[in-house]
Each structure stands twice: as C-alpha cells, then as structure tokens.
Amino acid sequence: MVALARKTLFYEWRKFLPAALAVAFSGLLLLMQAALMFGIFDSASVYVNTSTADLWAGYPGTQTIELGRPIPRDTEMSLRMDPDVVRVEPFHWIDGDWRGPADRGSVSVFISGIDASADGLMFAQAIPAEMRRKLFEPDSVIVDQADLPKLGLAIGGSAILNGHRVKIVAACSGLRALGGVNIVTSLATARRLNSDSTDRDKVAYYVVKLRPGANPDQVRDRIEKAWPGRRFTVWTKAEFAHTAATYWMFETGAGLGFVFFTFVVFIVGTVITSQTLVAAVASHVREYAMLNALGAGRGALRRVVLEQALWVGGIGVIVGAIVSALLMLLARSQSVPTAFDATAASACVVLVLTIALVSGVMAVRALSHLEPANLLR
Amino acid sequence: MATTHALAADGIAKAYSTGKIQTRVLDGLSIALEERELALVLGPSGSGKSTLLAILSGLLRPDRGHVVALGEELGKMSPPQLERFRLHHTGFVFQGFNLFPALTAVEQVMLPLGYMGIDTRNAQNRALAALEEVGLGSRVHLRPLEMSGGEKQRVAIARALAKKPQLLFADEPTSALDSVNGKIVIDSLHRIARVFGATVVCVSHDHRLAASADRVITIADGLILSDIVRSNDALPPSVTLPELST
Ligand SMILES: Nc1ncnc2c1ncn2[C@@H]1O[C@H](COP(=O)(O)OP(=O)(O)O)[C@@H](O)[C@H]1O
Numbered sequence: 001m002v003a004l005a006r007k008t009l010f011y012e013w014r015k016f017l018p019a020a021l022a023v024a025f026s027g028l029l030l031l032m033q034a035a036l037m038f039g040i041f042d043s044a045s046v047y048v049n050t051s052t053a054d055l056w057a058g059y060p061g062t063q064t065i066e067l068g069r070p071i072p073r074d075t076e077m078s079l080r081m082d083p084d085v086v087r088v089e090p091f092h093w094i095d096g097d098w099r100g101p102a103d104r105g106s107v108s109v110f111i112s113g114i115d116a117s118a119d120g121l122m123f124a125q126a127i128p129a130e131m132r133r134k135l136f137e138p139d140s141v142i143v144d145q146a147d148l149p150k151l152g153l154a155i156g157g158s159a160i161l162n163g164h165r166v167k168i169v170a171a172c173s174g175l176r177a178l179g180g181v182n183i184v185t186s187l188a189t190a191r192r193l194n195s196d197s198t199d200r201d202k203v204a205y206y207v208v209k210l211r212p213g214a215n216p217d218q219v220r221d222r223i224e225k226a227w228p229g230r231r232f233t234v235w236t237k238a239e240f241a242h243t244a245a246t247y248w249m250f251e252t253g254a255g256l257g258f259v260f261f262t263f264v265v266f267i268v269g270t271v272i273t274s275q276t277l278v279a280a281v282a283s284h285v286r287e288y289a290m291l292n293a294l295g296a297g298r299g300a301l302r303r304v305v306l307e308q309a310l311w312v313g314g315i316g317v318i319v320g321a322i323v324s325a326l327l328m329l330l331a332r333s334q335s336v337p338t339a340f341d342a343t344a345a346s347a348c349v350v351l352v353l354t355i356a357l358v359s360g361v362m363a364v365r366a367l368s369h370l371e372p373a374n375l376l377r
Numbered sequence: 378m379a380t381t382h383a384l385a386a387d388g389i390a391k392a393y394s395t396g397k398i399q400t401r402v403l404d405g406l407s408i409a410l411e412e413r414e415l416a417l418v419l420g421p422s423g424s425g426k427s428t429l430l431a432i433l434s435g436l437l438r439p440d441r442g443h444v445v446a447l448g449e450e451l452g453k454m455s456p457p458q459l460e461r462f463r464l465h466h467t468g469f470v471f472q473g474f475n476l477f478p479a480l481t482a483v484e485q486v487m488l489p490l491g492y493m494g495i496d497t498r499n500a501q502n503r504a505l506a507a508l509e510e511v512g513l514g515s516r517v518h519l520r521p522l523e524m525s526g527g528e529k530q531r532v533a534i535a536r537a538l539a540k541k542p543q544l545l546f547a548d549e550p551t552s553a554l555d556s557v558n559g560k561i562v563i564d565s566l567h568r569i570a571r572v573f574g575a576t577v578v579c580v581s582h583d584h585r586l587a588a589s590a591d592r593v594i595t596i597a598d599g600l601i602l603s604d605i606v607r608s609n610d611a612l613p614p615s616v617t618l619p620e621l622s623t
C-alpha cells in the first residue's frame with residue numbers, strides 16, 4: 001500500500017507546519033501552566049515537605065499555614081503523652097514587615113520561628129544543621145537565596161523586621177514562598193518579633209516526630225481519641241500537604257483558572273489545527289475525487305486525513321516536548337517554582353493528541369462534498 | 378436490446394436546475410458500446426458529453442433511463458456497490474491529470490491497486506508494466522512537478538490501465554496537450570482497447586482525434602446526431618517518443 005498520508009505530509013510539510021506548530025504550542029502552554037501550578041502547590045506545602053515532622057497539630061479547620069491561629073500551650077503535653085511520640089517542637093508562624101535598604105520600601109514577609117537545634121524538625125531538609133546553628137545568635141535570620149535580590153541585601157546585610165533590627169546570617173534554597181518571602185528565625189527571635197503581645201508565647205503549630213516504624217494515621221487517631229475536648233487538630237504530614245494544595249486549587253480560584261485556561265488552549269489549538277488541515281485537504285480534493293472515481297471508498301479517504309492529523313499531532317508533541325524541556329530548564333535556573341511528573345506530562349500528551357484528532361475529524365468533513373462527477377466538465 | 382453489449386445506455390435523460398431555470402442536457406439518449414472498441418464521442422462544448430460519460434461510468438445517476446454495464450444495471454446499485462463496481466471494472470482519465478504531488482509515477486499507479494487489495498509487490502510489477510506500456514518506463518521515479526503535461530497524462534492512463542479495467546472512460550484527455558502529445562495519448566487509449574480488450578469511451582470536442590477511433594459518435598441537443606463505425610483493423614502504433622528513442 002502506498003503511504004499516501006505520510007508521503008503527502010512530508011512532501012508538503014510547509015502546508016502542515018502551522019498545524020504541527022499549533023499542536024506543539026498548545027502542548028507547550030498546557031505543560032507550562034501545569035508545571036507552574038504544580039510548582040505553586042509545592043510552594044504551598046513547602047513548610048510541610050521540607051520538614052521531617054510526621055504529624056502536625058494546629059487550630060481546628062486550618063487549611064494552609066498562613067491561616068493558622070494560636071493553639072493552647074498544653075497541646076504540647078497532650079502530644080507528648082502518646083507513647084509513639086519521640087519529639088515535639090513548636091513552630092511559630094507570623095506575618096512580618098521587612099524594611100531593608102531605603103530605596104526598597106517595605107516587603108511583606110512570612111516569619112517562621114523554628115527550633116534551631118541540630119536535630120530540629122522544621123525545614124530540616126532545606127536548612128542543614130550547620131546553618132541552623134547560626135540562628136541561636138539573637139536576631140539572626142536565614143532566607144532563600146532566590147529572595148535576596150527582592151530584599152535588596154546579601155548575606156551579612158541587616159534590615160528592620162517588625163521594628164527590630166535583624167541580620168541575614170545565611171541563605172538556603174528550596175524555601176521560596178507564594179506571594180511573599182520566607183524569613184526563618186529561632187523561636188526566641190520570633191517571639192521578640194511578634195507584634196501582638198497578648199499571644200506572644202502562643203504558637204500556631206506543634207510538629208511531631210514519631211518513633212521509627214510507627215503508623216502516623218494510627219497515632220493521629222489515638223491522640224484525637226485521647227483528648228475529646230481538645231482545641232487542636234492533628235494531621236499527618238501527607239494530609240496537611242494535601243490540604244494546602246487543595247486549598248490553593250479550590251479556594252483561591254487557581255483551579256478554576258487552570259480548567260478555564262485548559263479549555264481556551266484546547267479550543268484555540270483545535271481551531272488553528274483544523275483550519276490548517278482543512279486547507280491542506282481541500283487543496284487535494286480533486287485528487288481525492290479521482291481516487292474515489294477509481295473506486296477507493298470514502299472511508300479509506302477519511303483514514304488518510306485522520307492519519308495525517310495523527311502525524312501532525314505526533315510531530316507537534318515532539319516539538320512541544322523539546323521546547324518545554326528547554327523552557328523548564330530555564331525556569332529552574334531562575335528558581336521559578338515549577339514541578340511536573342509523568343502523569344502531568346502524559347495528560348498533556350493525551351490532550352494534545354485529542355486536539356489533533358478532533359481537528360482531523362473536522363478536516364474529514366472537507367471530503368464530505370467530494371463529487372467525482374465534478375471532475376468531468 | 379437482444380444482444381448483450383459491454384456497455385449500453387437506454388433512453389437516458391438528465392437536466393440540471395440552477396435556481397428556477399432547468400437545463401435539459403440529455404434527452405432520452407440511447408447508446409451501445411462493444412469491447413475492443415475505442416468509441417469517440419464528439420460534440421461542441423456544453424453539449425452534454427461529460428454528463429453522458431459520468432452517467433455511463435456510474436458517477437452520476439440519470440433522471441430517466443437505464444445503464445447496463447458488464448451485464449449489471451448501475452441504477453440498481455447502492456453507492457457503496459457502485460464504488461466497488463468502479464474499483465474492480467473501470468478506469469478513468471480526465472482532462473486535469475489529478476495526480477498527487479507527493480507521489481512518484483510508479484506510486485501514482487500503485488495507489489488504486491492497493492485499494493483493490495493487491496499486495497505491494499504485485500502492484501509494483503503491474504505499475505511498472507503499465508508505465509512501460511505508455512512509454513514511461515524510464516520515468517517511473519519522477520513526481521508530477523518534474524513531468525511535462527503529456528507525461529502526466531500518460532501516468533494517468535497507466536494508473537487507469539494498471540487496474541486492468543473492462544471499461545475505460547476518458548474525458549477530454551487531450552485538451553490540455555499539444556497535438557503531438559494528444560496523438561500519443563489517443564493512440565495509447567486505442568491500444569488499450571485493442572490489446573487488452575477494454576471498452577474505451579473517450580469524449581472530446583477535438584475532431585482531429587476521429588482518425589484514431591474505431592467509432593465516432595456525434596451528439597447535439599442531448600441526442601445522438603451520427604454514429605459512424607470506421608473499419609480500421611490496424612493495431613495503433615505503440616508509443617515511441619522522440620526523446621526516448623536512442
Ligand atoms: N453540476 C451542474 N450543475 C448545473 N449545470 C451543469 C452541471 N454540470 C453541467 N452543467 C451544464 O450542463 C451542460 C452540459 O455540460 P457538460 O456535460 O459538461 O458538457 P460538455 O462536457 O459537452 O462540455 C452545460 O450547459 C453545463 O453548463
């Protein structure tokens with residue numbers, strides 16, 4: 001069988017190029033936005049994912065770190081009572097106002113007061129023991145190195161945070177926050193920086209390390225059962241990370257924006273791809289009519305068009321993947337939060353091939369008024 | 378009709394309506410054609426030659442009348458049945474060559490054979506033989522862009538011929554060509570009738586082709602004006618081209 005679809009596609013590649021590029025571009029847009037969104041989700045749960053805590057205790061109904069409220073101090077005791085708990089550590093989270101060099105104005109920041117001891121749980125994966133020790137020095141802070149330009153300072157620089165002078169003693173990586181800058185301090189420094197004096201000694205969270213081999217879900221259930229009148233909730237690490245991502249997805253409108261954007265990309269991609277394919281098919285309608293006169297069935301001719309659509313889709317996916325990979329590398333090098341996995345990539349590929357196939361089905365209709373009798377004139 | 382003919386039309390009528398105006402093109406025309414015969418249908422432009430050819434070949438249904446081709450009545454066939462009939466029994470050559478730009482000559486000829494279920498090797502052999510028959514044995518790897526009009530039309534003839542059709546329909550096959558190439562094309566069609574026993578119907582407004590036909594039918598006003606059988610038993614010359622002979 002002569003490979004009519006493929007040979008025409010490669011011989012007249014200029015005609016099909018816009019379709020392949022439309023497919024590639026649609027794929028690129030979908031993938032980039034998926035990567036950005038997953039990156040945002042990762043940032044939303046950065047506190048949870050960079051810490052080695054197995055359980056989190058916080059105010060009931062808290063959906064994301066920023067929305068935490070102070071919980072009673074005896075929470076710590078309640079947690080320690082469980083036989084599987086080996087370590088409990090407070091985590092202080094407060095809003096801050098950062099005034100660096102005069103020409104910068106003020107920057108809104110998130111202050112994290114953590115246990116700075118070497119085996120501390122909070123940010124254990126982002127801030128190694130060497131670095132966290134520096135926080136014992138009063139009024140010292142650590143920031144993400146990607147945020148240094150935003151603060152207008154280098155390591156060793158100092159600024160006014162909530163009315164107190166603080167000094168940047170180190171820069172870590174992997175702590176970029178959403179819509180602000182994470183400032184890490186010791187618990188003692190955080191307490192001093194807290195402007196709300198009534199709650200000064202209360203914290204919003206306690207984080208818990210369990211005995212190796214303990215089942216976090218079971219321990220959570222056991223603690224909650226042991227304290228029926230408690231004014232705190234216990235989440236496992238996975239639950240709390242998931243809650244934060246879900247909050248961003250459904251409560252902030254990011255999810256709706258994602259769905260809407262995907263829809264728009266799909267429509268625009270399909271319109272451009274199908275128009276190009278329709279034009280390419282229409283330019284050969286006489287040849288197709290001749291084949292039909294010679295006895296090639298309409299079904300067989302439709303398959304030629306669909307095969308071309310799939311080729312266009314396949315080539316588009318490859319081009320899109322290469323460009324996406326390059327852009328992703330660029331984004332990573334600029335510390336733009338991006339993340340994506342095989343599932344997201346396959347979803348994009350499926351969606352983009354669907355664009356090509358739907359376009360092919362639309363282009364097939366260009367064959368519907370095929371009239372071989374019109375070749376005779 | 379007592380005797381059976383390869384192709385016979387009986388009382389066919391066809392009118393086109395554009396808006397409120399109806400144009401009668403064929404008006405109860407009857408015709409019977411034999412195998413091994415090149416029948417040339419002559420008539421001025423707009424006399425309904427193409428319409429007649431489309432009806433005889435099963436591409437168009439007449440308003441009235443019947444067409445019996447190879448013993449089967451085309452009017453009783455469904456569209457897919459007509460497609461199958463055309464696939465296995467008919468070849469076409471049109472004024473526009475309708476070749477796919479991406480395919481080489483041999484691929485153009487092989488393409489319809491694939492739809493007939495012929496495997497690639499056999500299709501290739503048949504295609505090469507057909508191209509040889511029309512004098513393009515040394516041009517089989519050229520694409521339409523690299524061929525002259527005459528060569529393209531001969532590829533189109535080879536494409537029809539390779540199917541080994543019992544019925545071959547040609548609509549103004551020479552009108553896009555100069556007289557030398559036109560002669561080559563009509564002689565090829567004539568040879569196909571004689572050598573392969575096909576029934577060849579060629580419609581044209583070019584009276585010069587009459588010399589190469591076995592039978593010349595003239596139509597006017599939707600009816601047959603004259604039908605002259607020429608006794609000419611000589612085998613038409615096979616194609617030898619100035620540029621091909623060494
Ligand atoms: N599809 C059509 N719709 C309307 N009129 C048509 C159509 N096809 C042919 N005609 C008209 O029918 C007449 C005969 O056409 P045709 O069979 O092509 O003649 P010929 O091939 O002898 O030039 C012409 O007047 C033409 O305009």
Ligand SMILES: [Mg+2]
Pocket residue numbers: 376377426427548549
């Ligand atoms: Mg005509």
